[in-house]
Amino acid sequence: MIDQILSVREIEQTDVALITNYWLTAEPGFLQAMGVDLNKMLTREQWISMLQQQLEQTYEQKKSYCIIWELNGNPIGHCNVNSIEFGNIAAMHLHIWYAAERKLGLGPAFIKMSLPYFFNHLQLKTICCEPYALNPAPNKALAKAGFTFIKEYSCTPGMINFVQMVSHWEISRESCEL
Numbered sequence: 001m002i003d004q005i006l007s008v009r010e011i012e013q014t015d016v017a018l019i020t021n022y023w024l025t026a027e028p029g030f031l032q033a034m035g036v037d038l039n040k041m042l043t044r045e046q047w048i049s050m051l052q053q054q055l056e057q058t059y060e061q062k063k064s065y066c067i068i069w070e071l072n073g074n075p076i077g078h079c080n081v082n083s084i085e086f087g088n089i090a091a092m093h094l095h096i097w098y099a100a101e102r103k104l105g106l107g108p109a110f111i112k113m114s115l116p117y118f119f120n121h122l123q124l125k126t127i128c129c130e131p132y133a134l135n136p137a138p139n140k141a142l143a144k145a146g147f148t149f150i151k152e153y154s155c156t157p158g159m160i161n162f163v164q165m166v167s168h169w170e171i172s173r174e175s176c177e178l
Contacts, residue, residue, distance in 0.1 A: 011066040020047040022097040035132035037162040092129040107141030133165035
């Protein structure tokens with residue numbers, strides 16, 4: 001088996017189309033399994049505008065901040081935070097874009113590599129993540145990456161989600177090896 005080289009980096013202009021295409025070309029069943037309400041899906045123009053804004057803002061201004069996940073030098077996913085309270089807390093989201101790269105156990109390593117960007121650039125104390133409770137992959141990855149399970153509860157976790165049971169996970173700056 002060929003060695004897999006994992007790397008992460010901040011979002012760049014060329015990533016805007018990749019992320020937009022991920023959301024707009026994903027199978028409806030895959031999106032629903034993540035907790036997405038298909039009726040709330042953004043348009044191409046909305047995705048591009050939101051991502052473009054992120055590229056133009058300072059860390060203190062960001063409403064969302066995205067880290068690109070690369071496998072052998074090729075972008076295969078992203079991890080972003082939103083609901084950012086600069087210097088305090090943000091909510092993290094995890095996405096591997098291609099089915100062939102899912103279920104390979106890459107998530108925990110990518111998460112650990114992304115955390116320093118969020119903690120250092122946004123001066124965060126805590127990062128939380130609330131994946132759909134019925135989606136096992138992110139829940140397993142968060143546990144392996146060192147997050148602490150806090151509780152399970154019902155909510156609408158994001159602007160494109162339906163009401164669902166989520167698993168609330170947290171990690172603090174102090175508990176990370178940055």
